[in-house]
Amino acid sequence: MTSSSTACLLIIGNEILSGRTQDINLNYIAKKLGAVGIPLREARVIPDVPDEIIKAVNECRAKYTYVFTTGGIGPTHDDITIECIAKAFGAELEINAQAHAILKDYYAKQGTEINAARLRMATLPVGCRLIDNPVSGAPGVALGNVYIMAGVPRIMQSMIDSVVPELHGGPPVVMQSVTCQIREGDLAADLEAIQKKYPEIDIGSYPGVRDGQWITQLICKGTDPAQVGAANQDVAEMVARLGGVPELG
């Protein structure tokens, strides 16, 4: 399975690492990118610590086509993502005229002033592009191949939705699955033989529980729909041969 573009997600936030907040952004982003043929290859959850943010951004922007970050772009003292990413790029910060205009307009409509704290949200790296935020005004920021987004899911979703059309994707990844009640240990050898027959297809086996019963879900994934279909068909036939009832998905 090859693709020209790859992606990495940096989830910046102590609240995820402390367990106070359950992240749901990774899942949304993974699906969005997968649909346009940009596989998410790695995700990291890192704390609100400047050196950690700078190191992770520099490592990942060198390794992947696109890096997305969530969290830490508001007006409070713990929102340090943008200044850290500017440092990672060696970029100066400036009041971004376009962002300033957006914020002025947004807060004017709310009958509020832009104070020093809110002005920080228009203090952006020289040379950046803005990411539209129809939900709460303050834009996201793209710098090089790094896309800096909000952590609040509703805002993040609107940002990535507006970014995706400008990315260079590949053929979308297609998935088909077979679910059965055969335990993994009883199908492992036959499944491996199918994996060897289809080296371009990524075949995964995932045990789980449904209605108190162990189930095994077998997923065939790849960018060639015909190959995915053929591999999945072989998996279904294997399940039937081993005495199971294949449920196609």
Next chain:
Amino acid sequence: MTSSSTACLLIIGNEILSGRTQDINLNYIAKKLGAVGIPLREARVIPDVPDEIIKAVNECRAKYTYVFTTGGIGPTHDDITIECIAKAFGAELEINAQAHAILKDYYAKQGTEINAARLRMATLPVGCRLIDNPVSGAPGVALGNVYIMAGVPRIMQSMIDSVVPELHGGPPVVMQSVTCQIREGDLAADLEAIQKKYPEIDIGSYPGVRDGQWITQLICKGTDPAQVGAANQDVAEMVARLGGVPELG
């Protein structure tokens, strides 16, 4: 905020990165470790690719007191975590007598044989310790400071629950919070002053939506309960002073 021990989680699994599965293990592990004073400092989601697993394990085991991994320890061809971690440590694999006995017993009770695929789950690094798995037989594995656990949440939970009592923790992290309807930009300056007054306390500000209304949750976190309480009290007074209604949590 200082602690003698730190932790990192490696979530190994293509199914999380593709968006097929929503991870819920990070949140469970973060809370479990936090309660015994071992802050989770980083988490990474990495694919089922040997070089990626080996590199991440070696980086993280050098950097953190404890590394936990989830996923990839079953009997199928895509379960490669244990052999990769053995490679990371330069450890040979052998049939572990204790694990073999556990599996024999488990499958005998189910009226099933141990075949070659299942025997892989007893093929473990020389010098490892076993982690009890009351749910599905095959044990987890501890090697040095790395704890290798299943990805299925029910199994993972039983494994970490049995591991936690043997870890060296510190004073547990205490959290208190104030929720209000003041927007972040209107309290940022006052909040920063409180953060400066309590340098040992980690004060975070998290916007969100509740019943269609923007809310701001302000969290004080630290290992000294008296300091956390004092900082939280200052935050509550700040909210009242700014015309809000502080909800204590």
